[in-house]
Amino acid sequence: MNLTLQVWRQKNAEYPGAFVTYPARNVSPDMSFLEMLDVVNEDLIREGEGPIAFDYDCREGICGTCGVVINGRPHGPSPATTTCQLHMRLFNDGDTITIEPWRARAFPVIKDLVVDRQAFDRIIQSGGYISISAGSAPEANAIPIPKETAELAMDAASCIGCGACVAACPNASAMLFTAAKISHLGLLPQGQSERYGRALKMVATMDQELFGACTNTGECEAACPKEISIEWIARMNKDYLKASITSRSET
Amino acid sequence: MIKLDTKIPSGPLEKKWDRRQFRLRLVNPANKRRYNVVVVGSGLAGASAAASLAELGYNVKCFCYQDSPRRAHSIAAQGGINAAKNYQNDGDSVFRLFYDTIKGGDYRSREANVYRLAQISRSIIDQCVAQGVPFAREYGGGLSNRSFGGAQVSRTFYARGQTGQQLLLGAYQALSRQIGAGRVQMNSRTEMLDLVVVDGHARGIVTRDMVTGKIESHAADAVVLCTGGYGNVFYLSTNAKGCNATAIWRAYKRGAALANPCLTQIHPTCIPVSGKHQSKLTLMSESLRNDGRIWVPLKKGDTRSPANIPGAERDYYLERRYPSFGNLVPRDVASRAAKAVCDDGRGVGSTGLGVYLDFADAIGRLGEETIRERYGNLFHMYARITDEDPYKSPMRIYPAVHYVMGGLWVDYNLMSTIPGLFVAGEANFSDHGANRLGASALMQGLADGYFIIPYTIGDYLARSGSDRIETDHDEFKRVGQEVNERTRKFLAIRGTRTVDSFHRELGDLMWNCCGMSRNAKGLQHALEKIPSLRQEYWENVRVLGTHEELNHSLERAGRVADFLELAELMCRDALERNESAGCHFREEHQTPDGEALRNDEAFSHVAAWEYKGDSVIPVLHKESLAFDFVTPTQRSYR
Numbered sequence: 001m002n003l004t005l006q007v008w009r010q011k012n013a014e015y016p017g018a019f020v021t022y023p024a025r026n027v028s029p030d031m032s033f034l035e036m037l038d039v040v041n042e043d044l045i046r047e048g049e050g051p052i053a054f055d056y057d058c059r060e061g062i063c064g065t066c067g068v069v070i071n072g073r074p075h076g077p078s079p080a081t082t083t084c085q086l087h088m089r090l091f092n093d094g095d096t097i098t099i100e101p102w103r104a105r106a107f108p109v110i111k112d113l114v115v116d117r118q119a120f121d122r123i124i125q126s127g128g129y130i131s132i133s134a135g136s137a138p139e140a141n142a143i144p145i146p147k148e149t150a151e152l153a154m155d156a157a158s159c160i161g162c163g164a165c166v167a168a169c170p171n172a173s174a175m176l177f178t179a180a181k182i183s184h185l186g187l188l189p190q191g192q193s194e195r196y197g198r199a200l201k202m203v204a205t206m207d208q209e210l211f212g213a214c215t216n217t218g219e220c221e222a223a224c225p226k227e228i229s230i231e232w233i234a235r236m237n238k239d240y241l242k243a244s245i246t247s248r249s250e251t
Numbered sequence: 252m253i254k255l256d257t258k259i260p261s262g263p264l265e266k267k268w269d270r271r272q273f274r275l276r277l278v279n280p281a282n283k284r285r286y287n288v289v290v291v292g293s294g295l296a297g298a299s300a301a302a303s304l305a306e307l308g309y310n311v312k313c314f315c316y317q318d319s320p321r322r323a324h325s326i327a328a329q330g331g332i333n334a335a336k337n338y339q340n341d342g343d344s345v346f347r348l349f350y351d352t353i354k355g356g357d358y359r360s361r362e363a364n365v366y367r368l369a370q371i372s373r374s375i376i377d378q379c380v381a382q383g384v385p386f387a388r389e390y391g392g393g394l395s396n397r398s399f400g401g402a403q404v405s406r407t408f409y410a411r412g413q414t415g416q417q418l419l420l421g422a423y424q425a426l427s428r429q430i431g432a433g434r435v436q437m438n439s440r441t442e443m444l445d446l447v448v449v450d451g452h453a454r455g456i457v458t459r460d461m462v463t464g465k466i467e468s469h470a471a472d473a474v475v476l477c478t479g480g481y482g483n484v485f486y487l488s489t490n491a492k493g494c495n496a497t498a499i500w501r502a503y504k505r506g507a508a509l510a511n512p513c514l515t516q517i518h519p520t521c522i523p524v525s526g527k528h529q530s531k532l533t534l535m536s537e538s539l540r541n542d543g544r545i546w547v548p549l550k551k552g553d554t555r556s557p558a559n560i561p562g563a564e565r566d567y568y569l570e571r572r573y574p575s576f577g578n579l580v581p582r583d584v585a586s587r588a589a590k591a592v593c594d595d596g597r598g599v600g601s602t603g604l605g606v607y608l609d610f611a612d613a614i615g616r617l618g619e620e621t622i623r624e625r626y627g628n629l630f631h632m633y634a635r636i637t638d639e640d641p642y643k644s645p646m647r648i649y650p651a652v653h654y655v656m657g658g659l660w661v662d663y664n665l666m667s668t669i670p671g672l673f674v675a676g677e678a679n680f681s682d683h684g685a686n687r688l689g690a691s692a693l694m695q696g697l698a699d700g701y702f703i704i705p706y707t708i709g710d711y712l713a714r715s716g717s718d719r720i721e722t723d724h725d726e727f728k729r730v731g732q733e734v735n736e737r738t739r740k741f742l743a744i745r746g747t748r749t750v751d752s753f754h755r756e757l758g759d760l761m762w763n764c765c766g767m768s769r770n771a772k773g774l775q776h777a778l779e780k781i782p783s784l785r786q787e788y789w790e791n792v793r794v795l796g797t798h799e800e801l802n803h804s805l806e807r808a809g810r811v812a813d814f815l816e817l818a819e820l821m822c823r824d825a826l827e828r829n830e831s832a833g834c835h836f837r838e839e840h841q842t843p844d845g846e847a848l849r850n851d852e853a854f855s856h857v858a859a860w861e862y863k864g865d866s867v868i869p870v871l872h873k874e875s876l877a878f879d880f881v882t883p884t885q886r887s888y889r
Contacts, residue, residue, distance in 0.1 A: 012800070030525040030638075038530055038751070045749045045804065050796050053803060055318065057491040059531045061632065062416055063322040078635075085635055110462055111801040118439065121319050125431035129424035130383045133306040134299070134701040137374070137381035141338065144392025154385040154410060157417060161321055188383050 001027050001093035005040065007052055008100045013108045029089035033076065034059060034066060036088055053112040061085040061225065064160030068113045069100040074164035074223040082162065082225040102163050104172035106210045117163050119209040120177060127201035128181040130191050143189050156184035158226045168223035171212030176220040178206050179236035180228050186239055196243035203240050253508050253861045255874045258662040259363045264880050268367040271663065275706055276713035283308035286712050289456055289471040291443045291498050293320030295693060296676025297477030298422035299700025305429035307705055312469055313426065313435055314458060316442045316493055321423040324479060324491040325696060328415025329536035330399055331407035332693040334372035339396050343404040345369045350881055351402055352691060355581050356684020357833035357849060358883035361876065363663060364681050371698040376408055378701055382421040386410050399538060399689040407690045412536055412628045418693055442806065443498045444734045446474065446505045446672065449726045452715065453672035457734045461806060464799040466735050468722035473671045473708050476502060477700065480655040480677040482515065484814045484821065486758025488652035489521060489534040495810035496817050499659050499678050507667040508859035508872060510660035510680035512817065513825035516687055516834050517767050518653030519585035522636055523605040532651040533636060535629055537689050540578045542613035542622065545569050547606050551596035557607055557645050568592055576888040583686045583834040584888060586650035590767050591845065600647045609645035650767060654692060656683045660859040664707035665699060671715065673708060675699035680857065685833025738798055741808040746791030750807045753788050757818055765822050770838040774826040778819060785815040820860060820869065827871060830854045851883055
C-alpha cells in the first residue's frame with residue numbers, strides 16, 4: 001500500500017519545528033511502523049535528504065525507547081502496543097498519517113521525533129529503589145510474599161518508562177509513571193522501610209521536573225502500552241497523603 | 252606478545268573462589284573514593300557492577316548509548332534466571348548446575364569459572380528479591396521455579412515472561428540510588444569509541460556524545476566493559492538494534508585478546524522472517540517448549556493447513572530423535588534439528604523456513620486458561636506480529652541469532668590481557684563454552700557485576716597503586732584525534748549506498764557461511780568476500796548530516812565498520828576450529844546421527860586472537876582447558 005506521512009521535523013530544541021510531507025511507497029502490511037519509517041529513511045538517504053530521527057532499540061516492545069504520536073495518539077491506534085509493535089496492517093492504502101514527538105515541557109525535543117526523557121531517570125534516582133547494597137540480602141525465601149501481592153507488584157512493575165502517559169496527558173503529568181514505581185515497591189514487604197519517604201521524594205522530584213498535575217482524565221492509562229492501571233495513582237496519593245501527615249524529617 | 256595467564260586458583264573446586272577472595276588484596280575504605288572506575292554499558296553486568304562499585308565507595312562513571320540505563324538489552328530476556336537453590340527438592344545442587352553448564356557448553360569452558368558461577372547463583376536470587384524483583388510465587392508465598400531448556404531440574408526463577416526486565420530494573424534502581432547519591436556519574440546517549448592504554452594499562456576511554464557530537468576523554472584507574480554481544484554482525488538477530496561490537500573491537504585493537512569469536516548461539520524459537528523489510532527478529536521464550544510440541548509434516552512440500560494434517564502424518568522430530576529430553580533439548584541441538592527438517596524440504600510457512608510449535612495438546616490437557624496464565628504475553632506478542640492466533644493454530648518458529656559465547660578473553664578475575672581492563676557479562680567469553688544454557692545469561696551478567704568484579708577490581712587497584720593520569724596526557728590526545736578523524740571520514744566519503752545496505756549484505760553472508768552450520772568452503776568464501784565488501788564500504792558508503800548533531804546514520808556507520816572487521820575474525824576462528832562443538836557445527840565433523848562431533852585431542856582449548864595490524868593475520872593463542880572434575884563425554888540427550 002501507499003501512504004502519505006506528515007512528519008514533525010525539528011533540528012533541535014533551539015529551532016522551531018514543522019511538519020514535512022513524505023510519501024511512503026510499497027508498504028507491506030507485515031511491516032512494523034518503525035520498519036515503514038526505515039524504508040522511508042533509506043529512500044530519503046538515497047535522495048540526499050537527511051533521514052528522520054526517531055528513537056528505537058529492542059523493537060520487541062520492552063525497552064521503552066521508541067514512541068511517537070501517531071494521528072494524535074501516543075504509540076498509535078492499537079491498544080496496549082508500543083510503536084515498534086504496531087503493524088502496518090492496521091492502516092489502509094491511501095491513508096495520511098501524522099507523526100509527532102512526545103510533547104511535554106519536561107521532555108524537550110532533541111531532534112525530529114527524539115525527545116529527552118531523563119526527567120524520568122531523575123524521578124527514580126530520588127527514591128525509586130530499595131536501599132540494599134550487594135551482599136547484604138537475606139535468604140530469598142525467608143520472607144514469604146502472597147502470590148496475589150507478587151502479581152500486583154508485577155503489574156505495577158511492568159512499566160517500561162516510555163513516556164506515553166506523559167504525552168497523552170493534557171497536563172503532561174508523570175503521575176502514572178511515578179505511581180507505578182511507588183506501588184511496585186510499596187506493595188512488597190522489602191519496600192516498607194522506605195515506603196513513605198519514597199512517596200514524598202519521588203513526588204517532589206516529579207514536580208521539580210515540570211510535569212503537570214493529575215486531573216483524572218485517564219488518558220495515561222488508555223495510552224499505556226503495558227496497561228498500567230490508573231488505580232496506582234490513587235494508591236500513590238494515599239501513600240503521599242499519609243506520608244505528608246506523619247513524616248517528621250523526610251522531604 | 253600476549254601471555255594467557257588464567258590465574259585460576261589451585262585446590263579443590265569448591266574452595267577455589269573462597270581462597271581467591273581471601274588472597275585478593277583490599278583497598279582501604281577511606282582510599283576507595285580516590286579511585287576512578289569507568290563502566291561501559293548499563294545492562295545487567297554494567298548496572299550491577301557500577302552500582303556495587305559505588306556502594307563500596309569507588310568513584311564511578313557509567314556510560315550507555317541508550318537514552319537511559321534502564322533500556323539496555325538485558326531487558327528483553329524473557330524466560331528466567333537459573334540458581335542452584337534446590338527449592339523444589341528435586342536434586343539440584345551447585346555441582347549439578349555446574350555440571351549441566353559445562354556439559355551444555357560442550358566442554359569448552361573453564362571448570363573453575365563455571366563452578367564459581369553456580370556457587371554465586373544463589374546469592375543473586377537473594378539480592379534480587381531484596382531489591383524488590385517481583386518473581387513468580389507459589390500460593391504459600393515461596394518462590395516459584397520452572398524447568399528450562401536443557402535442564403532436568405526446576406531451577407529457573409522468573410517474573411512472567413519479563414524476567415530480564417525485572418532484573419534489569421532491579422539493577423537500574425540500585426544504580427539510580429548511587430547516581431542520586433552522587434557516587435556514579437551517569438552518561439547516557441554516550442558511546443565509547445576507543446580505549447586508551449598508557450604504559451600497557453587501560454587508563455580510560457574516548458566517547459562521543461550522541462546528541463552534541465562532542466568527542467570526550469575520560470581517565471580512570473580501571474575500565475570495565477559490559478557492552479554485551481555482537482550478534483548484530485548478522486544484521487538480523489534478536490539483539491536490540493543498537494547492540495554493537497565497537498567497544499570490544501576497539502579494545503581488541505588496543506591489545507585485548509578476543510576469544511572464541513565464532514561461537515554464536517542460534518536460538519531455536521523465534522518468529523520467522525516475514526519479508527525483506529525485516530529489521531530484527533523476535534524471540535519467543537524457550538519456556539514455550541515446556542508445553543509446546545514441535546513438529547513438521549512427514550511429507551515434503553505438504554502445504555495443507557496444520558489442522559488438516561493428521562497425527563500420523565506429523566513428524567515430532569525432537570521427541571522422535573531425543574526421547575528422553577524431547578522438546579527440551581539444548582538450544583544448539585533444537586536449532587540444528589529445525590534446520591535439518593527445513594533443508595529436507597519439510598519446513599512450513601510461505602518461505603519454508605519454519606516449524607510448528609503446537610499447544611493443542613497442552614491446551615487439551617491443562618485448559619486454555621492455564622496456558623494463558625503461563626504464556627499469555629508471549630501468545631499476545633506472537634499474534635500481534637504474525638496476525639495469527641496461537642491458541643487456535645500452532646505457532647511457526649525458526650532459529651535466529653541470539654547470543655554470542657565468544658568475547659574478550661578474561662582471566663579468572665575477569666581481567667582481559669590488558670591490565671586494568673575488566674570485561675563482564677556477554678562481552679566476555681568466560682562461562683558458556685560452545686553453547687549457553689537457557690536462563691544462564693542473566694545469571695552470569697549479575698554474578699560478574701554484583702559479586703565478582705567488585706572483589707577483583709579492588710585487588711588490581713591495590714596492586715597497581717594510583718599514579719594519576721589526566722586527560723591532557725598525550726595518549727588521550729592522540730586517541731581522541733584518531734576518533735575525530737575516523738568519525739569525520741564517514742561523512743567525507745559521500746558514496747551511493749546506505750549503511751544498512753552494507754550491513755544487510757554482510758549479515759546475509761555471515762548467516763549463510765558462518766551461521767547454524769559451517770564448512771571450510773563457505774568460510775573461505777566469506778574470508779575472500781568480506782575484505783572486498785569492507786573496501787567498498789569505505790569508498791562508497793553514504794552518511795549524511797554533520798558530526799555535531801544527533802546522527803543515527805553516523806553512529807551506525809562506525810558500528811558497521813567494526814562489524815566488517817569482526818566478521819572476518821569470526822570466519823577465521825570458525826575455520827581454525829576444525830571440529831564441531833556446541834553451536835559451532837562444522838559439517839565435516841558430525842556423528843552418523845548428525846550430532847556435533849568434538850575433537851578433544853586437538854581442540855580442547857580456548858582460541859584467543861591477538862591483533863597485529865589491519866593487514867596482518869592475527870595471532871592465535873591457545874588456552875588449553877583441563878577437566879579435573881568432570882569427564883568430557885559425547886553429549887547425549889537421547
